Amino acid sequence: MTKIAILGIAHMHGYSYVRALKRMNDIEIAGLYDEDRSRMNKACKDLGIKPCEKPEELVARSDGVIVTSENSTHREFVEIAAGAGKHILCEKPIATTVEDAEAMIEICRENNVKLQIAFPVRYSASVRKAREIIAGGLLGEVVSLVGTNHGRMPGGWFIDPVLGGGGAVMDHTVHVVDIVRWFLDCEFTQVYATYGTLIHDIPVEDCGLEMFRLSTGQYMTLDCSWSRPKTHPYWGDVTLHIVGTEGTLFLDVFNSKIEVYSNEKGSRWEAYGDNFDCLLIEDFVEVLRSGKDPFTRGEDGLEALKVVDAAYKSFREGQEIQIC
């Protein structure tokens, strides 16, 4: 029986991860800790799991830990788990500052603990197929990339500059950066970015446009925003148009959909096929059981966060920034 602790349930993905765990065999959810007691008690009731008053006690009786607290509090929970020698799955972005992210990776290394970052998009069959096509050479040399990551404005702590660490740019840049790093085995080297609060009355940006240079030579743009109205038929939108010397490719990660228009539930796309969150959770459980390395590591989270950090700096300074 593999026992898993949930630290923080601020991020709605925590609900999804618990449901994925409950579908698996020989898994026990050891309990949930959240600083916000009413949020903790509601989630425990909704999910049928136990609340815990002290994260250290919960971690001590677990084999692995999932951190789905607010972005800015990932570090404190990772430190508790790493200090107890427990492997960790941490929601993305890894942290809100590069300093925090580096400290998290360091404490995990010191304690010989594996740190997996929740980049569910990489687990999608569409993304794996696109990588296979690129690796197979069908596009020739990749010349340029144009990406999008739109969504609805999530509200709550996501729009708190401290807890979220930013707005749409922080929330959405990292998914596309992660899959491009994986597709091309590259790093992001420069960024020129602009952003604005154009749609909602919120204290963080809801739209961002970024232009990158990659270590493998290409230019890439990314349009990331919380620009989809509440009535938009789906929560997610990740696309990538890749141009090569011998071909082009258009990937729409959430294209596996049935279009439904219903009096009861409005316009919606019903997704079928892969459940990314389940694949991510299965991978984490496999890390716990077999000791294998996670597919998406702390270092991947750090590299993606460095890109976001440099993008914000670029906007503040009005110039292209080198990503260190």
Next chain:
Amino acid sequence: MTKIAILGIAHMHGYSYVRALKRMNDIEIAGLYDEDRSRMNKACKDLGIKPCEKPEELVARSDGVIVTSENSTHREFVEIAAGAGKHILCEKPIATTVEDAEAMIEICRENNVKLQIAFPVRYSASVRKAREIIAGGLLGEVVSLVGTNHGRMPGGWFIDPVLGGGGAVMDHTVHVVDIVRWFLDCEFTQVYATYGTLIHDIPVEDCGLEMFRLSTGQYMTLDCSWSRPKTHPYWGDVTLHIVGTEGTLFLDVFNSKIEVYSNEKGSRWEAYGDNFDCLLIEDFVEVLRSGKDPFTRGEDGLEALKVVDAAYKSFREGQEIQIC
């Protein structure tokens, strides 16, 4: 070790089924028989399996039989397999005449043999999700259905009126009929159909339009054709637009695609996710091992063929035909 015989390799799906079997554990492909020796020898070389001179001998040393011969020869191979008491997966359409189909079901019943018909579309995650939405009542009462099943003109024995039993109407009607029967738990009761040879210089029809009435009260139209040019980016196209009193649904079965344009391989959609043929073959192997009933039975094949048979009669007589 489950041993499987392949009878006939005229249908290209035979290749796909053998490859699916080779991915599974504890499966032995006992061999391949085909009346056309050069076709048999080529397939055996391509697939790395053994040719057999006598279908009866091959069947005798197998646990189950897959029939992928020409449409008009399904009956003779099903009779050999059923006579030997072996369970059968038979390519669709079940046969080219209702008389053959009824005889096949009867001989399987007499010999206590299970007859599964290859309707791979029903195994698609998109189709299963659509059924779940309909069954969940989100559309209210279903009022009407508009379907398509297009494709490229396959050539070869498919355009031989005797071996194929017809053209695009025979080839394509049955997939959509089968999923609608499954969605609504209904039968097709009347058909008014027209067809023509409008695109290719071939002795069978390449386009058909059909209007049906269903036992559950709805009208439905189906546009089935071999109308896609050779450069069309994908071989398959099955869609269904369903209107209900409380909502509508649009299902595009092959929507899980990445768009690729390549100098080397032209315009194409690369599919990701479900491999329907693998799911179909896994179901057949489960039938052999557990004795469970197949998901798509001989009776489903017969009902779909009755619809096609009545559609051809409707065109010949220029009037709506009752489907018996």
